[in-house]
Amino acid sequence: MTRFAKGVANLRSSQIRDLMSLATRPGIISFAGGMPGNDLFPLQELDTIYNNLTEKEKQVAMQYGPTCGLPSLLESLAAFLEKKGLKVGDNRLMITTGSLQAINILAHAFVDEGDDIIVENPSFIGAISAFKSYQANIISVPLKSDGIDIEALRQQLDSMPRKPKFLYITPSFHNPAGIVYSKENRKALIELMEGRDIPVIEDDAYSDLYFYEEDKEQLKTIQSMERKDLDVCFTGSFSKIIGPGLRLGWMLVPQHIYEKCELIKQSIDACSPSFTQVIADKFLRTDVIHSYLERVREEYKKRGLAMIECLKANLPSYVTFVEPRGGFYIWLQLPEGTDATEILKKAIDKGVVFVSGVTFDPHETRKNAIRVSYCNTAVDVIQKGIPVVCEAIKEVCGQ
């Protein structure tokens, strides 16, 4: 076994697995998962797409494809991303099995054992696992309500004896923090990072899931913003905008980084599933993706607002949170010294499950937070479950 495999990382992994199996137990109310609602999948659209596939397209679906992805999907996805303002032309696109694989491949391309990297705290658990699997030395910088703490990041960068291999961030509808980087924060970040020869990995799985049209300008990705002398490796996913079961995401990265990533992808699984690539391509080309997105945005907004309202009505005043304006998550900040695991145990006894915040801390020490998701729970169930969470909080932390 490798030094990594011998490590302790599997302890947390099995805890998460237990939690997830609990979360799907009949009768339990789950705010734990980050998966779209089963009831929201575009099944009718899927049927129409499947039944209109030609024999030739089905053959393509069953065959190996190029490592970088099927040419037709690369084309339609490029158009989709360009419409969002992304700079596709100067970069290369690669289809991956979810954006997690894109992040994993980038980690493999950049990290030798013991190399420093910088992430936000809290951060996406999947990315943390990927970075740990290559034995990165993870350094974290706190998040504020309007983005990454620029001053803390500056101090960190200026104090490091050797350059970190990259900075990994999730500027839009952060998982788990639920926040959005403000436009000013994005600009300040670019300014800070320019000319340092440290690439930024911008993870963007949620930016299409905004509640308010007027936020679109703020959600403009860092990859699409003016900058000089700064490599941005952009990752995205079909998981939240069609379905995770397709297992498709992408990276959009500068050519010199792409070449290494293609080689790594080739050694992992040769190519992504052609079958689901053919389906995703049709979603994009028929514009079904846009009507579907309108539909789910509406539904996630209903669920999100219901959860916000319910939390406001039931939370003790010492618990704070940033109201989400899109995405899947709300991050509840508990008083210093609280161990959210105690609250989780009580909540489970009462039939409700969520994820305790320590899961998203790369150093596994910050215990006073809770992530609740509204993506996979109907409004009436949210209204039933959130008071239970609040009750459990009060039982542990006081009224």
Next chain:
Amino acid sequence: MTRFAKGVANLRSSQIRDLMSLATRPGIISFAGGMPGNDLFPLQELDTIYNNLTEKEKQVAMQYGPTCGLPSLLESLAAFLEKKGLKVGDNRLMITTGSLQAINILAHAFVDEGDDIIVENPSFIGAISAFKSYQANIISVPLKSDGIDIEALRQQLDSMPRKPKFLYITPSFHNPAGIVYSKENRKALIELMEGRDIPVIEDDAYSDLYFYEEDKEQLKTIQSMERKDLDVCFTGSFSKIIGPGLRLGWMLVPQHIYEKCELIKQSIDACSPSFTQVIADKFLRTDVIHSYLERVREEYKKRGLAMIECLKANLPSYVTFVEPRGGFYIWLQLPEGTDATEILKKAIDKGVVFVSGVTFDPHETRKNAIRVSYCNTAVDVIQKGIPVVCEAIKEVCGQ
């Protein structure tokens, strides 16, 4: 960039990509790929399966699944493997995106930079890439016509100052060598490996594609054979028995190895595509897999026998090969000192492409061999293309 990414491995990778893009050029006859024939995919069966999926099954298809695979597929696949004699009960099954991912995960679980591993020479290029990506020190042992060279392996093992992390082998219908390990060879291998605390990775993507029913006994996997004190990590794939576009394979490994592999899989892509897992499960549960396998076995046999016949009629006598009895490949052994790349260039000029043997040598030095595949070429095209290959050989090596 990592030490790996900075390496030279991408040179060969881009050569292969160029070759593959050449291989799909209109008009060119290709014996290069290892993909099933487009004309052979079970499209009618697929339509029936898709159109009989319930709404609930389609929801499962669109959703995340467990890291190890969908429970229903794990069950049906376990039954399929048990029918082939594999020891499922004492082991754990995990669904992966192709058997290449299974091999990659095992490499990540076992190999720290610079660790020794042993492979056959020649060996599967995908596995070589995976092992190199973790910076393994690859040691190779020659293949004979009836299996791995047991004496060479024994000497290798006995002379090593530190234990290799594993032995990677492909006993049935070897890619690229086309051979099958004899029953005696398999037994001798088990005897040699027992008690050494070196796991064997048994890669078995082709054993269902035999030409002759009577060979089934010989094809019995090493995993299913009597042994003591020897861990076997078995990998398999749906790529050659349904379609590579599903991007599904599996590993069947002892529990203590499985735990590490699940953790790694979780950090790569969280889970394999549910969509294609639902489809594969139906292929297994409806027994369509068996009728389909009978059909393709018949067709691959026709193609294989046509290629053998054609080679016998046209090859100069100094070129030798083991007649395949299944699988996809024939391995042509050229005289010592020949550079098959020269032959490949001439063949391409004449409109035929194959893979030169050096590709499958982990040390990239043995140039005097050629791999020709019959899997993706109709009999009449084989009859047209093989004489061209033989002509190119004669032009380079003499009559």
